Amino acid sequence: xxxxxxxxxxxxxxxxxxxxxxxxxxxxxxxxxxxxxxxxxxxxxxxxxxxxxxxxxxxxxxxxxxxxxxxxxxxxxxxxxxxxxxxxxxxxxxxxxxxxxxxxxxxxxxxxxxxxxxxxxxxxxxxxxxxxxxxxxxxxxxxxxxxxxxxxxxxxxxxxxxxxxxxxxxxxxxxxxxxxxxxxxxxxxxxxxxxxxxxxxxxxxxxxxxxxxxxxxxxxxxxxxxxxxxxxxxxxxxxxxxxxxxxxxxxxxxxxxxxxxxxxxxxxxxxxxxxxxxxxxxxxxxxxxxxxxxxxxxxxxxxxxxxxxxxxxxxxxxxxxxxxxxxxxxxxxxxxxxxxxxxxxxxxxxxxxxxxxxxxxxxxxxxxxxxxxxxxxxxxxxxxxxxxxxxxxxxxxxxxxxxxxxxxxxxxxxxxxxxxxxxxxxxxxxxxxxxxxxxxxxxxxxxxxxxxxxxxxxxxxxxxxxxxxxxxxxxxxxxxxxxxxxxxxxxxxxxxxxxxxxxx
Amino acid sequence: xxxxxxxxxxxxxxxxxxxxxxxxxxxxxxxxxxxxxxxxxxxxxxxxxxxxxxxxxxxxxxxxxxxxxxxxxxxxxxxxxxxxxxxxxxxxxxxxxxxxxxxxxxxxxxxxxxxxxxxxxxxxxxxxxxxxxxxxxxxxxxxxxxxxxxxxxxxxxxxxxxxxxxxxxxxxxxxxxxxxxxxxxxxxxxxxxxxxxxxxxxxxxxxxxxxxxxxxxxxxxxxxxxxxxxxxxxxxxxxxxxxxxxxxxxxxxxxxxxxxxxxxxxxxxxxxxxxxxxxxxxxxxxxxxxxxxxxxxxxxxxxxxxxxxxxxxxxxxxxxxxxxxxxxxxxxxxxxxxxxxxx
Numbered sequence: 140x141x142x143x144x145x146x147x148x149x150x151x152x153x154x155x156x157x158x159x160x161x162x163x164x165x166x167x168x169x170x171x172x173x174x175x176x177x178x179x180x181x182x183x184x185x186x187x188x189x190x191x192x193x194x195x196x197x198x199x200x201x202x203x204x205x206x207x208x209x210x211x212x213x214x215x216x217x218x219x220x221x222x223x224x225x226x227x228x229x230x231x232x233x234x235x236x237x238x239x240x241x242x243x244x245x246x247x248x249x250x251x252x253x254x255x256x257x258x259x260x261x262x263x264x265x266x267x268x269x270x271x272x273x274x275x276x277x278x279x280x281x282x283x284x285x286x287x288x289x290x291x292x293x294x295x296x297x298x299x300x301x302x303x304x305x306x307x308x309x310x311x312x313x314x315x316x317x318x319x320x321x322x323x324x325x326x327x328x329x330x331x332x333x334x335x336x337x338x339x340x341x342x343x344x345x346x347x348x349x350x351x352x353x354x355x356x357x358x359x360x361x362x363x364x365x366x367x368x369x370x371x372x373x374x375x376x377x378x379x380x381x382x383x384x385x386x387x388x389x390x391x392x393x394x395x396x397x398x399x400x401x402x403x404x405x406x407x408x409x410x411x412x413x414x415x416x417x418x419x420x421x422x423x424x425x426x427x428x429x430x431x432x433x434x435x436x437x438x439x440x441x442x443x444x445x446x447x448x449x450x451x452x453x454x455x456x457x458x459x460x461x462x463x464x465x466x467x468x469x470x471x472x473x474x475x476x477x478x479x480x481x482x483x484x485x486x487x488x489x490x491x492x493x494x495x496x497x498x499x500x501x502x503x504x505x506x507x508x509x510x511x512x513x514x515x516x517x518x519x520x521x522x523x524x525x526x527x528x529x530x531x532x533x534x535x536x537x538x539x540x541x542x543x544x545x546x547x548x549x550x551x552x553x554x555x556x557x558x559x560x561x562x563x564x565x566x567x568x569x570x571x572x573x574x575x576x577x578x579x580x581x582x583x584x585x586x587x588x589x590x591x592x593x594x595x596x597x598x599x600x601x602x603x604x605x606x607x608x609x610x611x612x613x614x615x616x617x618x619x620x621x622x623x624x625x626x627x628x629x630x631x632x633x634x635x636x637x638x639x640x641x642x643x
Numbered sequence: 644x645x646x647x648x649x650x651x652x653x654x655x656x657x658x659x660x661x662x663x664x665x666x667x668x669x670x671x672x673x674x675x676x677x678x679x680x681x682x683x684x685x686x687x688x689x690x691x692x693x694x695x696x697x698x699x700x701x702x703x704x705x706x707x708x709x710x711x712x713x714x715x716x717x718x719x720x721x722x723x724x725x726x727x728x729x730x731x732x733x734x735x736x737x738x739x740x741x742x743x744x745x746x747x748x749x750x751x752x753x754x755x756x757x758x759x760x761x762x763x764x765x766x767x768x769x770x771x772x773x774x775x776x777x778x779x780x781x782x783x784x785x786x787x788x789x790x791x792x793x794x795x796x797x798x799x800x801x802x803x804x805x806x807x808x809x810x811x812x813x814x815x816x817x818x819x820x821x822x823x824x825x826x827x828x829x830x831x832x833x834x835x836x837x838x839x840x841x842x843x844x845x846x847x848x849x850x851x852x853x854x855x856x857x858x859x860x861x862x863x864x865x866x867x868x869x870x871x872x873x874x875x876x877x878x879x880x881x882x883x884x885x886x887x888x889x890x891x892x893x894x895x896x897x898x899x900x901x902x903x904x905x906x907x908x909x910x911x912x913x914x915x916x917x918x919x920x921x922x923x924x925x926x927x928x929x930x931x932x933x934x935x936x937x938x939x940x941x942x943x944x945x946x947x948x949x950x951x952x953x954x955x956x957x958x959x960x961x962x963x964x965x966x967x968x969x970x971x972x973x974x975x976x977x978x979x980x981x982x983x984x985x986x
């Protein structure tokens with residue numbers, strides 16, 4: 140067992156003129172959890188696809204379990220015990236747990252299915268690794284997201300995985316489920332399995348991984364112990380220009396109140412919520428699922444109509460009962476599901492970026508294309524949106540760049556208030572830093588920014604103040620610089636209630 | 644309001660949440676109610692006929708219905724397999740509208756060649772070849788060209804119907820063949836060959852689809868093609884296979900059809916409504932609301948008894964078509980209501 144589970148050396152892969160990988164190494168030992176991090180385009184997914192046999196490398200050697208694999212194919216790699224847990228939940232909704240676990244590798248008795256053996260084995264595996272009694276006859280569609288993830292992992296375990304590769308496995312999970320997943324991954328590691336863990340969440344990498352390979356520009360730039368190196372060092376390695384800090388500081392003064400919410404109530408969701416966001420201030424908002432925080436933010440978008448209370452912008456009372464009225468009142472919004480609401484993915488970068496401010500580029504009702512183009516090119520440059528040209532479809536951009544387009548839309552409008560719902564979810568670190576910098580610029584211009592997030596590091600690291608919603612009411616306002624994640628978590632789960640730091 | 648917002652909380656020692664959360668449990672109860680409701684309605688209608696229609700309960704009548712249902716059953720199994728492999732979404736899923744017209748074409752080929760005096764083996768092979776060729780055309784249109792099954796098989800249905808009319812010039816072509824004689828008069832243990840055909844074919848379908856690996860794979864291909872592909876299955880081949888199988892069923896049913904009437908007759912395509920009703924009705928007997936072979940058999944017999952009961956009560960057969968159409972609407976509405984919205 141001295142051989143490495145995965146030993147990839149000097150892997151290169153070019154797509155036309157673009158070199159996606161250039162002499163990249165990935166070495167993972169049995170019995171370790173190995174993090175793989177890097178900004179989008181750094182080559183993470185390309186090297187994983189090479190390992191999975193989906194892409195054929197131009198150069199380099201691949202050894203799995205010490206054995207040379209000349210031409211990996213999905214089947215040959217799986218036969219060597221390397222299994223992939225895809226980011227999407229690739230499970231048949233109408234299958235039972237047992238069927239999903241054994242699909243295409245059914246246990247048979249002669250030509251016939253041995254349903255009882257499959258059920259017993261699936262239940263035993265799930266109980267052993269997940270401490271969970273999940274009846275094998277349950278339909279996949281009746282499972283929670285976390286349970287579906289469990290079924291995916293069990294599928295690999297049933298085939299005696301030696302290596303488990305998980306691509307962003309925590310993306311759709313809540314904290315408690317993430318903790319359970321981590322316990323299982325640690326148990327698998329202790330059983331001698333090599334786990335490769337791809338994540339954008341630095342805190343997860345820090346908590347979980349024994350070793351991290353950092354990728355940048357198609358090659359590995361470091362293999363470190365995350366606990367020794369620390370987040371800032373890893374992020375520093377990931378980012379080209381060596382952006383020193385993950386969360387850039389603001390250097391401007393906070394001004395007069397811009398957004399004032401008084402006694403806002405939505406029956407069944409939240410009650411009597413009052414908050415104020417000042418000019419140049421970034422206020423974080425957080426809460427558990429079902430706390431009413433989501434509905435609160437949707438009220439400010441104009442997606443939900445409040446039952447009572449008032450909203451003032453620059454001292455003028457406004458009614459935000461439809462998104463267009465919110466926009467008209469000077470609210471710029473970035474919804475969570477950007478593909479559904481934030482950007483029109485079938486339209487070009489130019490069309491999206493100028494959508495909200497077309498009136499400014501218009502003369503006598505006609506769009507002055509020259510002015511529009513100049514403005515859009517300016518935005519693309521300012522936000523460093525990575526797009527081949529302004530007429531490229533947003534659909535083809537990466538998640539981070541789509542988010543930047545969603546933000547660019549509002550930049551042209553000079554909104555007074557920006558309401559953002561999880562703007563950095565599923566966005567790579569490099570793009571995150573750019574989004575923070577952009578928000579800082581908006582704040583410096585005197586805008587008020589209200590920011591819903593569940594990323595504790597982001598809340599404490601980036602915001603000025605953090606408001607926590609618990610059971611439909613505010614359960615604390617914290618000075619972000621003086622609060623830690625545990626306190627926020629305690630306030631969000633109702634085990635602690637206090638207001639500290641700057642009061643309203 | 645979809646995704647999980649939370650910073651989520653509580654102790655790390657918590658196990659993962661149990662199954663049967665609120666909305667899921669309600670959904671499961673609704674599904675159970677629909678299934679029980681379907682069975683009760685089935686039983687109630689049978690009871691009504693038993694009490695009001697003279698002779699409905701006699702063994703003679705029962706076997707008669709089973710015999711009559713053989714053709715419908717074979718075609719319904721073909722359709723059910725297509726729905727399983729293509730997905731049970733009504734608008735975009737698998738469906739074979741051409742199956743009845745295909746059976747008509749096959750019947751015409753069988754009758755014409757038999758009358759022309761060809762060797763029975765040659766006739767059977769030609770009939771089978773015709774059915775498979777139409778199935779292959781469907782498979783090409785759906786898998787190769789990526790046309791929605793609803794449209795692709797509608798077009799192929801017209802092709803098959805047109806070819807049948809060309810071949811028969813819209814007349815009855817009477818046929819005689821040793822194959823037909825066996826089907827018409829053969830009996831075993833007092834049960835006719837036609838009835839045996841349905842019994843054995845059903846048993847074979849249940850065995851293959853629910854007790855070999857073909858079944859779960861086929862359901863996976865229809866339920867979530869991406870997941871099936873990730874599990875290493877050749878999705879296109881499976882879907883193409885379902886259309887070939889429905890072509891085979893059409894050919895098989897056509898032989899039974901000609902044997903019952905001793906001829907190929909125009910209007911076989913009108914069976915389509917009953918076939919669809921039987922295949923779609925079969926989905927209510929499954930907790931997943933996908934067609935099962937047992938469910939297809941049950942609903943085939945139900946459709947058979949329904950027509951038979953109306954006949955015994957002296958209700959015009961035109962009403963049967965109306966009732967079947969209403970059943971299709973009801974089943975599709977109820978199952979798409981109960982089926983959770985995926986993706």
